[in-house]
């Protein structure tokens with residue numbers, strides 16, 4: 001296998017071609033490997049094979065085209081096409097169930113597919129974010145299905161993905177990476193493989209440590225955002241601008257307060273703290289509370305909206321509300337766990353009409369003018385670049401009532417003639 005990695009003759013299968021799997025498959029293909037992407041969504045397979053990306057990400061169109069046209073990347077939904085590969089990289093989603101317990105059904109199904117397709121000597125990499133001890137459990141599952149012995153007959157590694165959507169192709173190369181092997185040899189082999197495109201530092205450990213590291217990183221971010229959100233609540237009570245206060249506090253050499261806002265969304269931050277403390281999650285008050293604070297932020301946006309409506313004596317049930325942005329963060333098309341959606345759900349029963357506009361999300365209004373025509377309030381729920389340079393003087397002419405609720409600190413200077421309220425932006 002090592003020679004196959006050096007000579008780029010090792011055959012790679014990537015399981016799950018979403019936000020993580022597709023870029024990873026592209027990187028390996030463009031590094032010179034033959035890559036087969038296995039994906040259960042047929043429409044995604046067809047799109048990729050025609051050289052078109054199904055996700056929004058800078059640089060992806062060109063890089064994908066290159067990988068497909070060179071013949072080194074092909075997608076399939078036929079498990080026969082991934083039989084006998086040297087390397088299997090699993091990148092399927094690992095969401096939560098309704099009761100916030102981990103839903104590992106996609107992972108288990110992917111592992112079973114791999115177990116049926118792999119050969120003696122294969123390297124299996126789990127890139128998905130998983131609860132601690134999962135990789136060891138999945139190795140046992142493979143042993144049961146194949147009769148092979150983990151660490152002797154096949155290699156297995158957890159190699160967590162740490163890239164940030166919007167910067168995926170840069171971070172895939174320059175981020176540091178962790179390889180958590182079920183044996184030291186497994187970690188070593190995976191490190192050699194990823195060195196084909198990774199220029200950042202690489203570290204080797206065992207699979208449970210690497211699972212915990214990944215979950216700690218996102219829990220750290222979630223808890224710190226919750227602290228920033230509490231500061232935003234406090235700023236409202238003291239009638240000051242939280243962003244000004246945070247900027248000044250961050251001039252201290254050891255303080256780095258995060259950014260308050262309408263909430264924390266995406267596939268990762270809302271679920272990873274739960275994966276970390278599961279199944280003993282009731283004992284971890286701080287982590288759980290941070291989740292609750294962040295999940296409550298859309299309700300602060302609702303309060304600000306209703307306060308603004310009160311100042312113009314417009315009962316909520318008569319108000320037409322335009323929500324700008326549905327994606328969980330700026331310039332993304334991903335709406336998973338989006339606070340914008342939670343905001344829509346929180347107000348839709350109470351107001352006359354809620355409309356949405358998101359330049360990256362299908363099924364929303366066609367333009368900003370269209371969504372604001374006759375609206376009583378514009379609620380900015382996503383920090384898309386497009387929303388940062390809007391001409392509010394002109395857009396205000398289309399609106400029935402000029403109210404702006406800024407949930408993402410997108411409007412620097414509240415425009416004249418508007419009632420303006422923003423999360424963390426002073427009194428309300």
Ligand SMILES: NC(=O)c1ccc[n+]([C@@H]2O[C@H](COP(=O)([O-])OP(=O)(O)OC[C@H]3O[C@@H](n4cnc5c(N)ncnc54)[C@H](O)[C@@H]3O)[C@@H](O)[C@H]2O)c1
Nearest residue numbers: 016017018019020039040092093094106109110128129161
């Ligand atoms: N999205 C991110 O920013 C990000 C960053 C770092 C880590 N992660 C982690 O990476 C993993 C994947 O996340 P994602 O955002 O790419 O998810 P995703 O939903 O975009 O992609 C997963 C893909 O796997 C496919 N799939 C599901 N089950 C399958 C199976 N059994 N066989 C083949 N294909 C299957 C799905 O159809 C989907 O296309 C998650 O564990 C996530 O926590 C995500």
Ligand SMILES: CC(=O)N[C@@H]1[C@@H](OP(=O)(O)OP(=O)(O)OC[C@H]2O[C@@H](n3ccc(=O)[nH]c3=O)[C@H](O)[C@@H]2O)O[C@H](CO)[C@@H](O)[C@@H]1O
Nearest residue numbers: 162163164217218221225258259261264265266268328329
């Ligand atoms: C530790 C870390 O860096 N992890 C990153 C994170 O990436 P992400 O794509 O989930 O993006 P984030 O920027 O974390 O945003 C999530 C949500 O939080 C809101 N937010 C953010 C910052 C802030 O100060 N205040 C906020 O309110 C934002 O609007 C959005 O809704 O998880 C990925 C998957 O595991 C990682 O790979 C990636 O490295």
